[in-house]
Amino acid sequence: MNFGFDDTTAELRARLLAFMDECVLPAERAYEEQTATSGWGPPPLLEDLKGEARKRGLWNLFLPGEEGAGLTNLQYAPLAEIMGRSPSIAASATNCAAPDTGNMELLAQFGSEWQRKEYLEPLLNGEIRSAFAMTEPDVASSDATNISTSIVRDGGEYVINGRKWFITGAMNPNCKVLIVMGKTDPEAPSHRQQSMVLVPRGTPGLTIKRGMKVFGYDDASHGGHAEVVFEDVRVPVDHLIGEEGGGFAIAQARLGPGRIHHCMRLIGAAERAVELMCRRALSRSTFGKTIAQQGVVQDWIAESRVRIEQLRLLVLKTAWLMDTVGNRGAHTEIQAIKIATPAAVEWILDKAIQVHGAGGLSQDFPLAGAWAGVRSLRFADGPDEVHKRSLAYRELKKYMD
Amino acid sequence: MNFGFDDTTAELRARLLAFMDECVLPAERAYEEQTATSGWGPPPLLEDLKGEARKRGLWNLFLPGEEGAGLTNLQYAPLAEIMGRSPSIAASATNCAAPDTGNMELLAQFGSEWQRKEYLEPLLNGEIRSAFAMTEPDVASSDATNISTSIVRDGGEYVINGRKWFITGAMNPNCKVLIVMGKTDPEAPSHRQQSMVLVPRGTPGLTIKRGMKVFGYDDASHGGHAEVVFEDVRVPVDHLIGEEGGGFAIAQARLGPGRIHHCMRLIGAAERAVELMCRRALSRSTFGKTIAQQGVVQDWIAESRVRIEQLRLLVLKTAWLMDTVGNRGAHTEIQAIKIATPAAVEWILDKAIQVHGAGGLSQDFPLAGAWAGVRSLRFADGPDEVHKRSLAYRELKKYMD
Amino acid sequence: MNFGFDDTTAELRARLLAFMDECVLPAERAYEEQTATSGWGPPPLLEDLKGEARKRGLWNLFLPGEEGAGLTNLQYAPLAEIMGRSPSIAASATNCAAPDTGNMELLAQFGSEWQRKEYLEPLLNGEIRSAFAMTEPDVASSDATNISTSIVRDGGEYVINGRKWFITGAMNPNCKVLIVMGKTDPEAPSHRQQSMVLVPRGTPGLTIKRGMKVFGYDDASHGGHAEVVFEDVRVPVDHLIGEEGGGFAIAQARLGPGRIHHCMRLIGAAERAVELMCRRALSRSTFGKTIAQQGVVQDWIAESRVRIEQLRLLVLKTAWLMDTVGNRGAHTEIQAIKIATPAAVEWILDKAIQVHGAGGLSQDFPLAGAWAGVRSLRFADGPDEVHKRSLAYRELKKYMD
Amino acid sequence: MNFGFDDTTAELRARLLAFMDECVLPAERAYEEQTATSGWGPPPLLEDLKGEARKRGLWNLFLPGEEGAGLTNLQYAPLAEIMGRSPSIAASATNCAAPDTGNMELLAQFGSEWQRKEYLEPLLNGEIRSAFAMTEPDVASSDATNISTSIVRDGGEYVINGRKWFITGAMNPNCKVLIVMGKTDPEAPSHRQQSMVLVPRGTPGLTIKRGMKVFGYDDASHGGHAEVVFEDVRVPVDHLIGEEGGGFAIAQARLGPGRIHHCMRLIGAAERAVELMCRRALSRSTFGKTIAQQGVVQDWIAESRVRIEQLRLLVLKTAWLMDTVGNRGAHTEIQAIKIATPAAVEWILDKAIQVHGAGGLSQDFPLAGAWAGVRSLRFADGPDEVHKRSLAYRELKKYMD
Incomplete structure (x- = not known):
C-alpha cells in the first residue's frame, strides 16, 4: 500500500497547476464577462486557452489508449481534481469536458471506423462538440426500462420518435451530433431493449426546443441543457453504435470513468471552496472578532477538510480498482463515490456560501454556481437513492443463502 | 390554551383560499410567461389581480391599526401562510409583499406627516413600490456597527455616501423611494450611530448599478436585488425618519413582524412542496413500484409533515407573544423562528426537488426558485449563526450570577 | 388561539414545582445510594415521598375521570413535563409512573368490576405495581399480527404459552399482576386475533427469568425489564380484559395518553439537560475561555432551545386535539410527537453529555441514564420507522383518487 | 499509488482471521458468562487464549522495533481492524489492548533501563497490566495546562497529590503500575510544566476509590475505569519517565499510534455491526416484508458501507504518513481520523441497534456495549471539538500572511 503519486502523475500535476495559475485562473473574470454576450456556447477566449493547453501537452488527458494521453484512471484522477478548481474553463480548455469525454470514450470503444473518423476525430481535435441524449421528461429514466423514445428500423434507416431533456451542450450550435438512447425492441429482456444511435444536428424532425435551467442558471457557455424533440427523425442504419440491444451495456460502460471525472472535479471545487471560505x-x-475566530466557522472548516480527505481517497481507490480489476470489480466503489461525493461537496459549498454572506449567493463568487452544479449531480446517472438501494442489495446478498 | 382559529381569522382564511384557488393559482403560468419579457418589475397581469384582491377585501392585511386591515400578528400569520403557497403573486396582489410591508409599518409608526402623505399613502394604495437599503458589500453588515455608509448633515441637507447591495425591489422603475440606513454619528454609542433617511429615486448621485443574482435568478418580477451607489447624494433634512441616532431602534422594530411574515410564507411554501412531492x-x-412506495421517500414525507407541524406552532406562538407581551418579550421566539424555519423548509424543498428528478431543478416547477429564496433567508436580517449566539447568550444568562 | 395555561394548570404547576424543589430534587442523591442496595424495586425513601405527594394533592394526576385527578390531557401535559426533570422519582412519587399509568387507564376503561376492585384500586392507592407484557424476543412485535404468544381457552380457563421480554417493572416482587397480550384466534382478521388477560404474579408456569439491560443499566429501582416465560399458564376466563379479539383495540387506546406522558417527560428531561449544560x-x-464562550457550544444551546420550544407546542397541541376531537382525530399528531420527541431529546442529551466530558457518561450526572431511556423510546410502541411509514401513507392518501 | 496489502500484512491477516474464527468468536459467550463473576479483571479463559495467540505468533503485534513484532503502522492497522470485530477478547488475547499498548510504547521509547526491566518486560509478556492516569474530575483536562495534580520533588522522592478518574484498567488487582501525569513546575512555559512518573500499585497514599461507569457499564473485565486519589504519594526520583517537564511531549508521542489502533478497531466493530444488521x-x-426490504434500512446499510470505505482509507493513509513522514507530518490526518471515526461508527452502531429492536439495546448482542465504547471515544484524548478547532486553525494558517 502506497499513497504517493507516480512520476507521470507528479509531472503532469505540476504542468497542469502551472497552466491553471498562469492561464486559467487569470481568465476567469473575462470568461464570465464574455459569457454574458456569447450566446449558447463558450466565449471566444476559450479558443486561445485550448491552443495553449495543447501546446503544453495538456490535451485529451482523460482518454486512455493511443488516441488520448494514455493515462490510467488513477493517473488522470488527480488531474481532474485540479481542473475542478475552475471547472468551466479548465476542462473545456484541455478538451476534457463532459459530455464529450464520455462520448469520445464511447466512440473510441464502440464506434465503427466511419463513426470514429466522422465524429471522434473532430471531437479529439476540439473542433466540434457533442451531446448525450438519455433523460426523458415523461418517465423516471433512472430505470432504463422506462425509456420511451422509440428507434424503429425501416429499411436502411432508423426512425426515432421521443422527447428528451436536460441534454447538456445541445443548445450550442457547434454541437454537431447527439448520441441518442432509445428502444429498438420493447419486447426484449429488460437490458436488451435499448440501442444508441448517432443523430447529426440538422437532421429533419430534430428540434432543439429550449434550454432547461438549473436553479436560475442556463449554463449557456456549456451549451445549456436542452429539451429536444424527435419527430420521425431518420438516420441511416450505420448510425447505430455497436449492436442493436447493446445500448444499456454501452451506457453502463460509459459510467465508470465519468464517475471518477465528476467526483474528482467536485473535490477540486470543494478545495477551492475551502480556500475561499x-x-x-x-x-x-463582526462583533470584534474575525469570522475565522468564530467556533462554528472553525467547525465547518475542520469538517470540510476531514470530509475532503476521505472522499479523495475513496475516489482514488475506485480509480485504482477500475485499472486493476475492471469496472465490474469496482461496482460497489463506483456507486459509493457517486453517493458520497455530491452530498459532501454540496455541504461544503453551502458553508462556504454562508461565510460569504449574501455575496456568496451571487454572480460575484463561483460558489452558488458550483453549488447548483453539484446539486444536479445528486440526480445525474440516476438519483442517489437508486444507487443506495443497489449497493445495499449487494451488501445484503453476502448473507443470503 | 387553545389551538383553534378565531372567527375573524377563519373567515379571512376562507376568503383568501378562495382567491388563491380562483385567481392566483390559475394565473401562475401566465405570470411566468409574462415575466420573461416584462423587465424589472411585475408582469402586467398583476394589476388585475390587485384590483380583484382589493374588491374582495384582501388588501393590506399585514398592517395593524386603522391604516391597514387591523389584524393582530396572530390573525395575520395564517393568512401569510396561505399566500406562501404562491408567494410571488399572492403577496404582491394583496399588497402584502416585502420589502414594502416593512417599509409601510415603519412609516406608519415613525414617519412624519408629510412622509406618510408622500410615501405611505401611495404605498398603501399599491401605486408605488419602495426599497430598504441596509446590506453593504464591504462589511459584515449583520453587525450594525460595521455599517460604513455615511449620512452627514450639511446645512438643511443630509449628504449620503456609500455602497449597498441586495437591495430588493430597487431595479423596478416604479420603486420610487429607498429607505437608507447609514451612520450620522460614528462616535456615538454603538446603537446610536445609525439613522434612516428617505432617498427618492432619481436623486442626483444615486446610481442603481446592477441586479445581483441569487443562484442564477435575477428575480426581475420583484424588482431584483440591486447594487446601489450613493455619491454625495443630497436630501433635505426632513427626509430623516424619526430622530438622528434612531436608525438601529427603528430597524429592530421592523424585524419582528417581518420575521412572522417570512416564516409563515415559508411554511406555506413547504406545504405546497409536500403536496407536489x-x-x-x-x-x-421505477423498478415496478411507484416512487411513493419507496421507503426513503415515505420517510421524507413523514419528516416534512412532522417538521411543518412544529414550525407552524412556534411561529404562531411567537405571533401571540408579540401581540400579548410585545416584541421584547418575544425576543427568544423571534430568533428561534428565524433559526428554525429556513433550515427546515430548505430541507423539505430539497427533498421535493429530489422526488421530481431533474425537472425539480428547472423552471417547470416552482421548487428550485422557492429553494433559492429560502436559502437566501439564512442570511437575511443576519446569518443564523449570529442569532444562535445571541439566543444562547440569553439562555446562559439565566444561570450567571 | 391562546398559548397561556388555564387556572387549574397554573395552580397545579406551582404546587408540583414546589414539591420538586422541596422534596424530589433534594432526595436524588439518597435515591441513587439506596438504589445500589435495594434490589429489584424502589428504594425505601420512595414511600415517604408518596405520602408527601398524596398529602399535597399530587396523586394520580394522569388519570381523567372521577377515579383520578380529572384533568384533561392538555392540563396534565405540563405537569408531566415538570416530573420529567427527575423522572425516576417524581413520577413514582405521584403514582404517575409507567407502565402502571397505562394499565390503570386500561382497567378504568375496559376492566370488569372485580378486575377494578382487585387490581385498579390497589394500583390507584400505590400499594402494588403492574406490568404490561407485549414485546416478544422472537418476532418483530411492532406488527401486532406477529405476536406468537398463544391464549387458548380450555373450559373455564385460558392457557397461555409464549415468551416476552423487556417487560418493565416485572422484576419487582411488588409487581402483582401482568397484563398479557396474546392471540386467542390466529385465524381471525388481523386486528381481531389478539386478546389481553390478567396474569397474577405467582401463577404456576409463569417464570420471571431475568432482567434485560438497556445499555449497561438494569433499571432495578423501576423493577427492571424482565424476560418472562409462560408455560401452560392457566387463568380463569374472567381474567380476560374486555372481549376476546379486543386486544389490539385496547392496545391502541392505551397508546395516545401514554405518548403524551412520555413526550412531556422527555421535554422535562431536555430542559434539565439544557440547564446542566x-x-x-x-x-x-479550556484554553483561556469558558466552555460557554465556545461558539460550537453556544450553537448546541441555541439549537436545544429552538427544538424544545417546537416540540413542546406540538405535544401540547396533540393533547388538545385528543381532548377535543379524540385519539383518532389526533392520529397524525400522536405519531408525529412519537417520531420527533425522542430523536430531538436524544440529540440534546448527547450535547449535554459532551459538555460534561467523561463525567457526563458516568453515574455522577443524570445524563447518560436519561440518554439510555430516551434511546429506548425510539423502539417503544414500535420503531420510529414504522410510524413514519404510516404517517406518510396518510399524507399520500390525501392525493390519491 | 497502490491500495493492496503487502505480503507480510496479507499473511498476518490470514493468520489472525483464522485465530478469530477458531478461537475468539467461539469464546465470546463463555467470556460474557465468566465476566459476570470474575470481578475486576479478565475472566479465566483469557489466559488460554493468550497462550494460543502467542503460539500462533500473534503477540505484541502493535509494537514496532525488536521488542515487538516489528510492523509498521500501515502493516499493523489492518490487523487492529480484525481485532475490532471482537475487541474485548482479541486485543487482550494478543497483548494488544489499551492502555497497555500505549504504555509499552512509551516505556520502550522513553523508559530507563530499570523501568524497562521492571515494567516493560512483564507487560510484554502479558504478566501484568498497567494504567495511564491523566484525566481529572475537577478540570477540563483536554487542556494540559489545566492539570492540577502536583508532583513535587522532595529530596530523592517525588510527592504526588491529586485526583484522577476514568483511569482504565486500574480496578484490576493485576494492574501493577500507573503512569501518572502531573505538574512538576507550574511556572514553566505551558508545555514544559508536566512530567510523568511511575506509581506502583500499593504505594502508600494511593487509593483506587471506585469504578466510574460508562452508560451503566462498569467494564470490569478490562479493569474498569477507576477514580484514583493521590495523597502525599511518594516515589523515588528514578520513577520519573524521561525528563522533568517532558510529560506533555511524551503524551503527544503516545497519541499517534493509539489513534490508529482505536480507529481501526472501531472500523472492525463497524464491519461487524453491518454484518449483524x-x-x-x-x-x-413485519407487515409482509423482511426488514431488509425496507427502503430506509437499505439506506442505512448503503450509508454504512460508504462511510466505512472512506474511513478505512483515511486511517490507512494516516498510518502510511506516520511511517513515512512521522507523527508531526501526519498531524492533520491524525486529528482527522479522531474526528471522523467515532462519529461515523457511532452512527452505524445506532442503526444496527435500531434494526435489532429492543434486543439491540441489551446484553444479548454486542451492539449497545460497543456503542458505549465508541461514544466515550468522542472525549478520549480530548473532545472532538478541541481537535476540530486545532485542525481548522492549521487550515486557516495557510492563508494568513
Missing part, C-alpha cells in the same frame, strides 16, 4: 473568514469581522 | 411520487414508477 | 459550560475553562 | 434484517419480517 478561509480567506473570507480571515478578512471579515 | 406526494403527487409526483404517486405518479411516477 | 449551561451551568457546566459556565463553570469550566 | 444485514443478518437481522434478512431474518425478521
Whole structure:
C-alpha cells in the first residue's frame, strides 16, 4: 500500500497547476464577462486557452489508449481534481469536458471506423462538440426500462420518435451530433431493449426546443441543457453504435470513468471552496472578532477538510480498482463515490456560501454556481437513492443463502 | 390554551383560499410567461389581480391599526401562510409583499406627516413600490456597527455616501423611494450611530448599478436585488425618519413582524412542496413500484409533515407573544423562528426537488426558485449563526450570577 | 388561539414545582445510594415521598375521570413535563409512573368490576405495581399480527404459552399482576386475533427469568425489564380484559395518553439537560475561555432551545386535539410527537453529555441514564420507522383518487 | 499509488482471521458468562487464549522495533481492524489492548533501563497490566495546562497529590503500575510544566476509590475505569519517565499510534455491526416484508458501507504518513481520523441497534456495549471539538500572511 503519486502523475500535476495559475485562473473574470454576450456556447477566449493547453501537452488527458494521453484512471484522477478548481474553463480548455469525454470514450470503444473518423476525430481535435441524449421528461429514466423514445428500423434507416431533456451542450450550435438512447425492441429482456444511435444536428424532425435551467442558471457557455424533440427523425442504419440491444451495456460502460471525472472535479471545487471560505473568514469581522475566530466557522472548516480527505481517497481507490480489476470489480466503489461525493461537496459549498454572506449567493463568487452544479449531480446517472438501494442489495446478498 | 382559529381569522382564511384557488393559482403560468419579457418589475397581469384582491377585501392585511386591515400578528400569520403557497403573486396582489410591508409599518409608526402623505399613502394604495437599503458589500453588515455608509448633515441637507447591495425591489422603475440606513454619528454609542433617511429615486448621485443574482435568478418580477451607489447624494433634512441616532431602534422594530411574515410564507411554501412531492411520487414508477412506495421517500414525507407541524406552532406562538407581551418579550421566539424555519423548509424543498428528478431543478416547477429564496433567508436580517449566539447568550444568562 | 395555561394548570404547576424543589430534587442523591442496595424495586425513601405527594394533592394526576385527578390531557401535559426533570422519582412519587399509568387507564376503561376492585384500586392507592407484557424476543412485535404468544381457552380457563421480554417493572416482587397480550384466534382478521388477560404474579408456569439491560443499566429501582416465560399458564376466563379479539383495540387506546406522558417527560428531561449544560459550560475553562464562550457550544444551546420550544407546542397541541376531537382525530399528531420527541431529546442529551466530558457518561450526572431511556423510546410502541411509514401513507392518501 | 496489502500484512491477516474464527468468536459467550463473576479483571479463559495467540505468533503485534513484532503502522492497522470485530477478547488475547499498548510504547521509547526491566518486560509478556492516569474530575483536562495534580520533588522522592478518574484498567488487582501525569513546575512555559512518573500499585497514599461507569457499564473485565486519589504519594526520583517537564511531549508521542489502533478497531466493530444488521434484517419480517426490504434500512446499510470505505482509507493513509513522514507530518490526518471515526461508527452502531429492536439495546448482542465504547471515544484524548478547532486553525494558517 502506497499513497504517493507516480512520476507521470507528479509531472503532469505540476504542468497542469502551472497552466491553471498562469492561464486559467487569470481568465476567469473575462470568461464570465464574455459569457454574458456569447450566446449558447463558450466565449471566444476559450479558443486561445485550448491552443495553449495543447501546446503544453495538456490535451485529451482523460482518454486512455493511443488516441488520448494514455493515462490510467488513477493517473488522470488527480488531474481532474485540479481542473475542478475552475471547472468551466479548465476542462473545456484541455478538451476534457463532459459530455464529450464520455462520448469520445464511447466512440473510441464502440464506434465503427466511419463513426470514429466522422465524429471522434473532430471531437479529439476540439473542433466540434457533442451531446448525450438519455433523460426523458415523461418517465423516471433512472430505470432504463422506462425509456420511451422509440428507434424503429425501416429499411436502411432508423426512425426515432421521443422527447428528451436536460441534454447538456445541445443548445450550442457547434454541437454537431447527439448520441441518442432509445428502444429498438420493447419486447426484449429488460437490458436488451435499448440501442444508441448517432443523430447529426440538422437532421429533419430534430428540434432543439429550449434550454432547461438549473436553479436560475442556463449554463449557456456549456451549451445549456436542452429539451429536444424527435419527430420521425431518420438516420441511416450505420448510425447505430455497436449492436442493436447493446445500448444499456454501452451506457453502463460509459459510467465508470465519468464517475471518477465528476467526483474528482467536485473535490477540486470543494478545495477551492475551502480556500475561499478561509480567506473570507480571515478578512471579515463582526462583533470584534474575525469570522475565522468564530467556533462554528472553525467547525465547518475542520469538517470540510476531514470530509475532503476521505472522499479523495475513496475516489482514488475506485480509480485504482477500475485499472486493476475492471469496472465490474469496482461496482460497489463506483456507486459509493457517486453517493458520497455530491452530498459532501454540496455541504461544503453551502458553508462556504454562508461565510460569504449574501455575496456568496451571487454572480460575484463561483460558489452558488458550483453549488447548483453539484446539486444536479445528486440526480445525474440516476438519483442517489437508486444507487443506495443497489449497493445495499449487494451488501445484503453476502448473507443470503 | 387553545389551538383553534378565531372567527375573524377563519373567515379571512376562507376568503383568501378562495382567491388563491380562483385567481392566483390559475394565473401562475401566465405570470411566468409574462415575466420573461416584462423587465424589472411585475408582469402586467398583476394589476388585475390587485384590483380583484382589493374588491374582495384582501388588501393590506399585514398592517395593524386603522391604516391597514387591523389584524393582530396572530390573525395575520395564517393568512401569510396561505399566500406562501404562491408567494410571488399572492403577496404582491394583496399588497402584502416585502420589502414594502416593512417599509409601510415603519412609516406608519415613525414617519412624519408629510412622509406618510408622500410615501405611505401611495404605498398603501399599491401605486408605488419602495426599497430598504441596509446590506453593504464591504462589511459584515449583520453587525450594525460595521455599517460604513455615511449620512452627514450639511446645512438643511443630509449628504449620503456609500455602497449597498441586495437591495430588493430597487431595479423596478416604479420603486420610487429607498429607505437608507447609514451612520450620522460614528462616535456615538454603538446603537446610536445609525439613522434612516428617505432617498427618492432619481436623486442626483444615486446610481442603481446592477441586479445581483441569487443562484442564477435575477428575480426581475420583484424588482431584483440591486447594487446601489450613493455619491454625495443630497436630501433635505426632513427626509430623516424619526430622530438622528434612531436608525438601529427603528430597524429592530421592523424585524419582528417581518420575521412572522417570512416564516409563515415559508411554511406555506413547504406545504405546497409536500403536496407536489406526494403527487409526483404517486405518479411516477421505477423498478415496478411507484416512487411513493419507496421507503426513503415515505420517510421524507413523514419528516416534512412532522417538521411543518412544529414550525407552524412556534411561529404562531411567537405571533401571540408579540401581540400579548410585545416584541421584547418575544425576543427568544423571534430568533428561534428565524433559526428554525429556513433550515427546515430548505430541507423539505430539497427533498421535493429530489422526488421530481431533474425537472425539480428547472423552471417547470416552482421548487428550485422557492429553494433559492429560502436559502437566501439564512442570511437575511443576519446569518443564523449570529442569532444562535445571541439566543444562547440569553439562555446562559439565566444561570450567571 | 391562546398559548397561556388555564387556572387549574397554573395552580397545579406551582404546587408540583414546589414539591420538586422541596422534596424530589433534594432526595436524588439518597435515591441513587439506596438504589445500589435495594434490589429489584424502589428504594425505601420512595414511600415517604408518596405520602408527601398524596398529602399535597399530587396523586394520580394522569388519570381523567372521577377515579383520578380529572384533568384533561392538555392540563396534565405540563405537569408531566415538570416530573420529567427527575423522572425516576417524581413520577413514582405521584403514582404517575409507567407502565402502571397505562394499565390503570386500561382497567378504568375496559376492566370488569372485580378486575377494578382487585387490581385498579390497589394500583390507584400505590400499594402494588403492574406490568404490561407485549414485546416478544422472537418476532418483530411492532406488527401486532406477529405476536406468537398463544391464549387458548380450555373450559373455564385460558392457557397461555409464549415468551416476552423487556417487560418493565416485572422484576419487582411488588409487581402483582401482568397484563398479557396474546392471540386467542390466529385465524381471525388481523386486528381481531389478539386478546389481553390478567396474569397474577405467582401463577404456576409463569417464570420471571431475568432482567434485560438497556445499555449497561438494569433499571432495578423501576423493577427492571424482565424476560418472562409462560408455560401452560392457566387463568380463569374472567381474567380476560374486555372481549376476546379486543386486544389490539385496547392496545391502541392505551397508546395516545401514554405518548403524551412520555413526550412531556422527555421535554422535562431536555430542559434539565439544557440547564446542566449551561451551568457546566459556565463553570469550566479550556484554553483561556469558558466552555460557554465556545461558539460550537453556544450553537448546541441555541439549537436545544429552538427544538424544545417546537416540540413542546406540538405535544401540547396533540393533547388538545385528543381532548377535543379524540385519539383518532389526533392520529397524525400522536405519531408525529412519537417520531420527533425522542430523536430531538436524544440529540440534546448527547450535547449535554459532551459538555460534561467523561463525567457526563458516568453515574455522577443524570445524563447518560436519561440518554439510555430516551434511546429506548425510539423502539417503544414500535420503531420510529414504522410510524413514519404510516404517517406518510396518510399524507399520500390525501392525493390519491 | 497502490491500495493492496503487502505480503507480510496479507499473511498476518490470514493468520489472525483464522485465530478469530477458531478461537475468539467461539469464546465470546463463555467470556460474557465468566465476566459476570470474575470481578475486576479478565475472566479465566483469557489466559488460554493468550497462550494460543502467542503460539500462533500473534503477540505484541502493535509494537514496532525488536521488542515487538516489528510492523509498521500501515502493516499493523489492518490487523487492529480484525481485532475490532471482537475487541474485548482479541486485543487482550494478543497483548494488544489499551492502555497497555500505549504504555509499552512509551516505556520502550522513553523508559530507563530499570523501568524497562521492571515494567516493560512483564507487560510484554502479558504478566501484568498497567494504567495511564491523566484525566481529572475537577478540570477540563483536554487542556494540559489545566492539570492540577502536583508532583513535587522532595529530596530523592517525588510527592504526588491529586485526583484522577476514568483511569482504565486500574480496578484490576493485576494492574501493577500507573503512569501518572502531573505538574512538576507550574511556572514553566505551558508545555514544559508536566512530567510523568511511575506509581506502583500499593504505594502508600494511593487509593483506587471506585469504578466510574460508562452508560451503566462498569467494564470490569478490562479493569474498569477507576477514580484514583493521590495523597502525599511518594516515589523515588528514578520513577520519573524521561525528563522533568517532558510529560506533555511524551503524551503527544503516545497519541499517534493509539489513534490508529482505536480507529481501526472501531472500523472492525463497524464491519461487524453491518454484518449483524444485514443478518437481522434478512431474518425478521413485519407487515409482509423482511426488514431488509425496507427502503430506509437499505439506506442505512448503503450509508454504512460508504462511510466505512472512506474511513478505512483515511486511517490507512494516516498510518502510511506516520511511517513515512512521522507523527508531526501526519498531524492533520491524525486529528482527522479522531474526528471522523467515532462519529461515523457511532452512527452505524445506532442503526444496527435500531434494526435489532429492543434486543439491540441489551446484553444479548454486542451492539449497545460497543456503542458505549465508541461514544466515550468522542472525549478520549480530548473532545472532538478541541481537535476540530486545532485542525481548522492549521487550515486557516495557510492563508494568513
